[in-house]
Amino acid sequence: MQNATSRELLARVTDAAPIAASLRTIDSGERPVAFSHVTEAAQPFLAAAIASHIARTFWIVCPTVRAQELLFESLLNWVPQALFLPEAEFAAVENILPDPEIAAERLALLSRVSREAGPHLVVTTKAALEQPAPNLAALKSATLRLRQRSRQPMQQLLELFGEAGYDRVPQVTTRGQFAVRGGILDVYSWQAQLPVRAEFFGDEVDSLREFDLDTQTSVRNVPAVDLLLGAADERGAYVRDYIGKAHLRIDVEPEEHAPAHVTISDGWIGAEGAEDFAGAFHDADVGEFAAGDFLLAEAKRTQFAARLQVWKREGNLVVIYFQTEGEIERFREIMAAADGSLDGVELAEGTLARGFSFPAGSTVVLSAAELFGRYPTHGRRRLQRAEKLGVHRTQIDFSELNEGDLVVHLEHGVGRFLQLMKVPAARGGMQEVLALEFADEAKLYVPLEQAYLVSRYVGVGKKSPPLSSLADAKWARAKKNAAASIFDYAGKMLAVQAERETQLGHPFGPDTKWQSEFEHSFPYRETPDQLKAIDATKHDMEQPRSMDRLICGDVGFGKTEVAIRAAFKAVMEGKQVAVLTPTTVLAQQHFETFRQRMLDYPVRTEMLSRFRSHAEQRKVLQLLRDGGIDIVVGTHRIISGDVVFKDLGLVVIDEEQRFGVLHKEKFKELFKLVDVLTLSATPIPRTLYLSLIGVKDMSTIETPPLNRLPVETFVCGYDERIIRDAINRELERQGQVYFLHNRVHSIEKVRTRIAELCPQAR
Structure with missing residues (x-):
């Protein structure tokens, strides 16, 4: 549903004389109608205005996938119910299975458009319209609607599923499957986001619920569900066939002679003669704001406040879009401190790359991203994936061991794997x-029931260890010495831990108003596990005992944001924060991330690594001693003897598994009574064990973010069509491609061939 601000904005545009005249022309059937001089940032807004005035289904056709994603993202500000039709990946290439999520999303959208009267607003690309799709009539006839409290014999449904090619399985795990347990039917339709569980009471559908694949538990009740009984793989038509006679097509930046009813362009696409700028949309003139200018440069704030007053005096409706509520609160504070009046200015939540103005409708729409000097967040639109990115690990498969690989037997030591074989059993049979082979060519046959005693050998360096002997006690002595060393290390670790437990650290206070605003300014939606980790970390910081917490989560699951919020909390109480990273590249990335997130607050972040000159490092060291730096990001350089902090309150260790044992012991000696937060995607067994037995506290982030897509791997023969299509698709999204070739002497020939296949690639 549109809010009042969106409705007023759209009404101002549709009531403006130049736009109203064009809308009457569209209503009368005179087409095509061209809208010229519409800046790129305003094109989604104009499309929303047209769709809001004319109650028909519109197909917005974009030139590229990247343009489609950006337009759709902005369009949601004014039309939250807009639909996104993705392109089918590798649609023209044989022997490549399509992405099941994209295929399901396309099927669901086409089914909805074909069955529901609408109006709909579909955003797609020119290439997607030319891709194969199920026949329109076949898709309609193949859809079965199952309603709660309706009469539907289960046996009849099972026969229909079998005829439609569904597989009957004990437990549903993927699309195209169904399972039966008494009066319960689980089915995963080809186009559905989630599988459905139907409970029958006789022949009546007693309840319908969507459920989670991993946990097999219910997610929500649904009154009705559409089940696709055929046409999923049918390719007898094209997507363009779904554009009905009453539908209207809007082409954005159209090609010449495009079959569109409405065209929108940044340039002039009208008839010959004088250009008409009456209905033009322009870029908003807010001035140039670099990162941090709006907060720190009083002249820039004054300039913006004066521009606001001019717009208001001219009778403009001014709306500013912010990504989060926290940004809105922070903006109000900054403007209040600068005596800038916001009377008559609407502050709305939404994602907008750049602002624009529409003089004919007395409308100015601004983007907070421009004011704060930030790059707007343009993640790929959020796919509601049913599958979760699992974190479960499969057991060791001994069939993957190669002949000659070194293994370790728990009782007998280092051996060499020979083969997996069958031998006569004591009770008959095989x-x-x-x-396994040991020293002096001794053989040991380990039954698969005892395979848990055998593990792959993992050593340091290139030197291979000698094979253990089955005839001596060297391995037993080695295990005994290792156990003694473990006890010695455990004693040292216990002494350090006892000191941390018995001596009180610094208990941080509750969250401040700035902390709340800072957290609300996060431009993404936190996952449930991420929120739990953040709450647990802040709770530990508020206790008298020094924090020692491990945050464990996959790459891209949001561990850094947990550390950023903890660091901000520490800085708000006047404490310093040290962020330790194993590499200079990662230090640079964290430095940019921390600095960007805290630009709107008086927090100074610096870096200490080899990327800084000796003079710069000396300056940073002096500022650390004087308390002039709040957060320092660096490599092992931070634990050097000349680094002295004035009042260190928190240490963040990223990728803990890449630091050596000696470094970690030095950390503990240096930071005995300081809160320590450790981040790792793959913690080493020692750290994980300490967390499991309670020496360290641990938070796991297992929920992937909404934008996180699983890595897709295609194994196929060399096919230049696949290479060309994959590269071109990624380049259309303004992405980057890494092409790996396994021969140095022929790499130039491959580069030349790729350049011929994709001449637009740089």
Whole structure:
């Protein structure tokens, strides 16, 4: 549903004389109608205005996938119910299975457009319209609607699923499957986001619920569900066939002679003669704001406040879009401190790359991203993926061991794997065993029931260890010495831990108003696990005992944001924060991330690594001693003897598994009574064990963010069509491609061939 601000904005545009005249022309059937001089930032807004005035289904056709994603993202500000039709990946290439999520999303959208009267607003690309799709009539006839409290014999449904090619399985795990347990039917339709569980009471559908694949637990009740009984793989038509006679097509930046009813362009696409700028949309003139200018440069704030007053005196409706509520609160504070009046200015939440103005409708729309000097967040639109990115690990498959690989037997030591073979069993018949070789060519046959005693050898360096002997006690002595060393290390670790437990650290206070605003300015939606980790970390910081917490989560799951919020909390109480990273590249990335997130607040962030000259490092060291730096990001350089903090309150260790044991012991000696937050995607067994037994506290982030897509791997023969299509698709999204070739001497030939296949690639 549109809010009042959106409705007023759209009404101002549709009531403006130049736009109203064009809308009457569209209503009368005279087409095509061209809208010229519409700046790129305003094109989604104009499309929303047209759709809001004419109650028909519109197809907005973009030139590229990237343009489609950007337009759709902005369009949601004014038309939240807009639909996104993705392109099918590798649609023209044989032997490549399509992405099941994209295929399901396309099927669901086409089914909805074909069955529901609308009006709909579909955003797509020119290429997507030319891709194969199920026949329109076949898709309609193949859809079965199952309603709660309706009469539908289960046996009849099972026969329909079998005829439609669904597989009957014990438990549903993927699309095209169904399972039966008594009066419960689970089915995962081809176009559905989630599988459905139907409970029958006789022949009546007693309840309908969507459920989670991993946990097999219900997600929500649904009154009705559409089940696709055919046409999923049918390719007898094209997507363009779904554009009905009453539908209207809007082409954005159209090609010449495009079959569009409405065209929108940044340039002039009218008839010959004088250009008409009456209905033009222009870029908003807010001035140039670099990162931090709006907060720190009083002249820039004054300039913006004066521009606001001019717009208001001219009778303009001014709306500013912010990504989060926290940004809105921070903006109000800054303007209040600068005596800037916001009377008559609407502050709305939404994602907008750049602002624009529409003089004919007395409308100015601004983007907070421009004011704050930030790059707007343009993630790929949020796919509601049913599958979760699992974090479960499969057990060791001994069939993957190659002949000659070194292994370790728990009781006998280092051996060499020979083969997986069958030998006569004591009770008759044959049994499968692992054949291992030890010193002096001694053989040991390990039954698969005892395979848990065998593990792959993992060593340091290139030197291979000698094979253990089955005839001596060297391995037993080595295990005994290792156990003694473990006890010695445990004693040292216990002493340090006892000191941390018995001596009180610094208990931080509750969250401040700035902390709340800072957290609300996060431009993404936090996952449930991420919120739990943030709450647990802040709770630890508020306790008298020094924090020692491990945040464990996959790459891209939001561990850094947990550290950023903890660092901000520490800085708000006048404490300093040290962020330790194993590499200079990662230090640079964290430095930019921390600095960007805290630009709107008086927090000074610096970096200490080899990327800084000796003079710069000396200046940073002096500022650290004097308390002039709040957050320092660096590599091992931070634990050097000449680094002295005035009042260190928090240490963040990223990628803990890449630091050596000696470095970690030095950390503990230096930061005995300081809160320590450790981040790792793959913690080493020692750290994980400490967390599991309670020496360290641990938070796990297992929920992937909404934008996170699983890595897709295609294994196929060399096919230049696949290479060309994959590269071109990524370049259309303004992405980058890494092409790996396994021969140095022929790499130039491959580069030349790729350049011929994709001449637009740089």
